[in-house]
Amino acid sequence: MIVAFAQTKGGVGKTTLAVNLAVERVIRRRRDVLLVDADEQGTATDFACLRGERLGSTGFTLVQLTRGATVRTQLLTLKDKFDDIVIDAGGRDSGALRAALTLADIAIVPFQPRSFDVWTLDKVAALVGEAKVINPGLRAFAIINCADPQGHDNSAAAEALAENTEIAYLDSPVGRRKAFPNCNAIGLSVLEASQPDLKACRELERLADRLDTLPPFLSIDDGV
Ligand SMILES: Nc1ncnc2c1ncn2[C@@H]1O[C@H](COP(=O)(O)OP(=O)(O)O)[C@@H](O)[C@H]1O
Ligand SMILES: [Mg+2]
Incomplete structure (x- = not known):
């Protein structure tokens, strides 16, 4: 499965969720995992560096690919x-993000509470729509990261996405937690x-369990 964390906004938790999911799949599922750092900032690479120093081995393979054309050709070779x-796909509308979407099975679009604005949604939805021309199997799901404990955001998010044909709301929020x-x-x-x-x-x-059980098509009816 190819999962891309995709958002044109920075600071929403793409890297955090990508590295945690990569490790989850290694230690809970014994999967052979490739983590692709497709962000020039290299935060996932920094994480892998620290991890390697601390544990002696990261448990996954890391590559940093930031040029769109290279992301696509290398992913085709490696998949x-x-x-x-x-894939940690960087925080802007980059060639790398677009290329990642042309090969991903699932795009996870993290949002922070109250930042569920239509403008960002439309931008990401447009990228997903374009990628689907090449990659019709792509399914995109928005999730809330740094959720407030009250959870009011969930219904607001589901509402904001109700009309969206490209991105469905996945009700698997991740709270704001110091851990x-x-x-x-x-x-x-x-x-x-x-x-x-x-x-x-x-x-x-x-969240990781939900990814394995998502339907093979984007069903808007029940939010997944
Ligand atoms: N669920 C969370 N709870 C608390 N802090 C978080 C959470 N997710 C991300 N962060 C913090 O928010 C900041 C931005 O997250 P990051 O993963 O780097 O975002 P992005 O990759 O989208 O730019 C980081 O300092 C990260 O540690
Ligand atoms: Mg990042």
Whole structure:
């Protein structure tokens, strides 16, 4: 499965969720995982560096590919060599993001509470629509990251997406939890902390489980 974390906005949690999902698939599912850092900022690469220094081995393979043409050609070469590919697709409308969408099975579009604006949605939806010309099987799902404990945002998000034909709302929010930055900073997933934040772990696991059971088409009716 190729999963791309795709958003033209920065700071929404693409890298955080991408690295945590990559590690989740390695340690919980024993999958052979390729993590593609397609962001020039290289934050996922930094994470892998820290992780390698700390653990001796990252457990996954990391490549940094930031040029659109290279993302596509390399992914075509690599896609059958790994069980799963997780792509951190950078925080702007880049060639790398567009290329990632032309090969991904699933695009996860993280949003932060109250930033569920139509403008950003339309932009990402347009990119998904364009990618589907080449990659008709692409399914895009928006999720809330850094969710407030009250959860009012969930219904607002579902509402904002109700009319969207390209992106469905996936009701698997991830809360704002210190465990994410704390673990990121030492190259670990939240699942590996010495004293794990169980809520963070459960949210990550739930999201990861949902990805494996998503329908093979984009059904808007029930939000997935
Ligand atoms: N669920 C979360 N809870 C708390 N902090 C988070 C969460 N997700 C991301 N962050 C923090 O928010 C900041 C931006 O996240 P990042 O993954 O780098 O976003 P992006 O890759 O979209 O630019 C980072 O400092 C990260 O540690
Ligand atoms: Mg990032």
